[in-house]
Amino acid sequence: MSDSLILALDQGTTSSRAILFDRCGAIRHMAQRDFRQIFPQPGWVEHDPRDIWESQLAAARAVIAEAADAPTPAAARAATSGELARATGKGLTAEAPKIAAVGITNQRETTLVWDRRTGEPIYNAIVWQDRRTAEYCDALRAAGHAAMIREKTGLVLDAYFSATKLRWILDSVPGARARAEAGELCFGTVDTWLLWKLTEPQHPSAGAAVLSVEARKHGAPAAATRFITDVSNASRTLLFNIHTLDWDEELLALFSIPRACLPGLRGNSEVYGHTAAGLFPGPPIPIAGMAGDQHAALFGQMCLRPGMMKNTYGTGCFLMMNTGGVPVTSRNQLLTTVAWRLGSEVTYALEGSVFVAGAAIQWLRDGLRLIESAPEVNALAASVEDSGGVVFVPALTGLGAPHWDGHARGTLLGLTRGTSAAHIARATLEGIACQVCDIVRAMQADAGTVCAELRVDGGASASDLLMQIQSDLLGLKILRPQTRETTAFGAAYLAGLAVGHWSSVSEIQTQWHIDREFSPQLPREAAARLTQTWARAVDRAKAWAAGA
Ligand SMILES: Nc1ncnc2c1ncn2[C@@H]1O[C@H](COP(=O)(O)OP(=O)(O)O)[C@@H](O)[C@H]1O
Numbered sequence: 001m002s003d004s005l006i007l008a009l010d011q012g013t014t015s016s017r018a019i020l021f022d023r024c025g026a027i028r029h030m031a032q033r034d035f036r037q038i039f040p041q042p043g044w045v046e047h048d049p050r051d052i053w054e055s056q057l058a059a060a061r062a063v064i065a066e067a068a069d070a071p072t073p074a075a076a077r078a079a080t081s082g083e084l085a086r087a088t089g090k091g092l093t094a095e096a097p098k099i100a101a102v103g104i105t106n107q108r109e110t111t112l113v114w115d116r117r118t119g120e121p122i123y124n125a126i127v128w129q130d131r132r133t134a135e136y137c138d139a140l141r142a143a144g145h146a147a148m149i150r151e152k153t154g155l156v157l158d159a160y161f162s163a164t165k166l167r168w169i170l171d172s173v174p175g176a177r178a179r180a181e182a183g184e185l186c187f188g189t190v191d192t193w194l195l196w197k198l199t200e201p202q203h204p205s206a207g208a209a210v211l212s213v214e215a216r217k218h219g220a221p222a223a224a225t226r227f228i229t230d231v232s233n234a235s236r237t238l239l240f241n242i243h244t245l246d247w248d249e250e251l252l253a254l255f256s257i258p259r260a261c262l263p264g265l266r267g268n269s270e271v272y273g274h275t276a277a278g279l280f281p282g283p284p285i286p287i288a289g290m291a292g293d294q295h296a297a298l299f300g301q302m303c304l305r306p307g308m309m310k311n312t313y314g315t316g317c318f319l320m321m322n323t324g325g326v327p328v329t330s331r332n333q334l335l336t337t338v339a340w341r342l343g344s345e346v347t348y349a350l351e352g353s354v355f356v357a358g359a360a361i362q363w364l365r366d367g368l369r370l371i372e373s374a375p376e377v378n379a380l381a382a383s384v385e386d387s388g389g390v391v392f393v394p395a396l397t398g399l400g401a402p403h404w405d406g407h408a409r410g411t412l413l414g415l416t417r418g419t420s421a422a423h424i425a426r427a428t429l430e431g432i433a434c435q436v437c438d439i440v441r442a443m444q445a446d447a448g449t450v451c452a453e454l455r456v457d458g459g460a461s462a463s464d465l466l467m468q469i470q471s472d473l474l475g476l477k478i479l480r481p482q483t484r485e486t487t488a489f490g491a492a493y494l495a496g497l498a499v500g501h502w503s504s505v506s507e508i509q510t511q512w513h514i515d516r517e518f519s520p521q522l523p524r525e526a527a528a529r530l531t532q533t534w535a536r537a538v539d540r541a542k543a544w545a546a547g548a
């Protein structure tokens with residue numbers, strides 16, 4: 001077991017990644033495949049489910065092939081002493097790597113529907129960022145349903161979540177509703193789609209002989225047992241009751257969703273099935289971990305005690321705090337969500353989602369052309385002492401938590417003739433950090449605790465300047481781990497724990513190491529002034545697109 005690896009599949013909004021971790025938690029191999037973003041109308045965002053699957057499969061096959069070509073540490077040691085060459089007569093080229101388990105983690109809320117018999121999607125995946133159902137959400141809110149929805153699901157009524165997207169597909173694709181009611185269609189988030197595809201028998205690449213031997217050994221899984229989601233992904237659909245941990249009849253009726261199209265519900269660390277024979281070289285691999293990406297990141301950051309929190313700085317920002325075995329109801333417009341279920345033990349979390357974070361830096365690059373690459377923002381912003389009074393509210397697609405204003409728009413204030421590109425770059429980093437501050441404050445008020453530190457990951461956490469600004473504004477320590485692939489880490493750990501690759505959570509806790517710690521350096525009064533100015537700017541950004 002010591003030489004075997006865990007394969008984490010991290011299916012994100014813009015790319016699919018596959019990472020092989022060894023038993024010490026070190027990354028051995030990594031592959032990434034970007035895939036197509038589809039924007040059929042303003043505010044609509046779709047993915048082709050086949051692109052999601054094919055990019056994920058290609059990334060997984062690439063890391064496995066890379067690992068097969070690379071010597072294992074044991075083989076390398078043996079080769080150094082000449083033993084391997086003597087024993088095998090063929091040097092270092094090894095056969096398929098031993099993979100103990102696969103863990104899946106994924107972009108959440110994104111909604112797919114496919115034919116239960118053929119596996120063919122009936123429509124593109126509607127992505128979490130898609131706003132086509134915003135008006136329907138407004139109507140439900142006006143009809144007074146928001147409080148019941150929040151009480152049962154822990155979520156706010158917003159187009160971000162899956163239920164209204166699923167309803168849209170059932171009502172818009174001819175015949176879909178009747179087929180869903182007849183049990184002919186499957187609804188899934190990306191985890192469910194990947195599990196379905198990974199366990200799909202008779203892949204074209206599978207040799208007939210291999211298939212029959214392996215199928216006899218493992219049995220071809222029935223559709224019902226391959227059609228599964230986990231409680232973390234389910235808790236982002238608006239259809240799942242976080243108290244009963246089951247689909248909720250009242251919510252299904254409200255959104256007109258037939259129960260027959262919903263997947264079975266499982267925990268986050270258990271064997272859900274095996275990869276189909278022939279999909280990867282070697283024997284079928286148990287698929288043993290599954291969690292939404294932010295939940296996996298909370299686990300991978302080892303935020304295992306109540307009060308511990310992490311923030312992921314990617315396209316958006318997703319801040320989560322572990323609240324232990326009790327769902328904390330937010331009084332400050334945050335989300336209550338299932339963090340994970342291990343065996344019968346459920347852990348809950350509070351979450352705040354910022355829609356635009358790293359994407360604001362991309363806008364400086366692609367929209368304003370102030371920089372040529374995202375990392376360049378740091379030198380530009382560091383070339384000035386402060387933002388020169390410029391404030392940027394990066395509400396380019398509205399404001400998420402805790403404001404939830406889909407009509408807010410990006411707002412650049414305080415411009416003078418002395419304003420330079422550097423001031424705007426600095427204001428962008430401050431704007432990202434200020435959005436995170438709003439969430440941390442709301443979270444600490446809800447949870448009644450003041451956590452002394454924030455663990456960070458995601459692409460933009462590479463920016464030392466952004467992390468320092470964040471620490472200054474929050475007045476908290478920022479801890480950046482050595483491995484920032486914490487989402488994939490979390491999925492790998494969940495899978496590895498289920499198959500005994502790691503013996504316990506205490507064993508994996510020793511694998512989390514700090515790369516750098518950032519401590520507040522700005523006087524608190526100066527930080528308070530900046531956040532007060534930010535609050536005034538947010539007020540001006542709100543409701544902008546709603547008209548006069
Ligand atoms: N060195 C850097 N400094 C600041 N921002 C960065 C840096 N590197 C990447 N980014 C930002 O991080 C984001 C990508 O992070 P990533 O975690 O890969 O996002 P996602 O998973 O949402 O696709 C981009 O929006 C980019 O602007």
Ligand SMILES: O=P(O)(O)OC[C@H](O)CO
Binds near residue numbers: 108
């Ligand atoms: O694809 P990511 O990593 O930006 O994550 C997307 C989130 O899960 C959406 O809620």
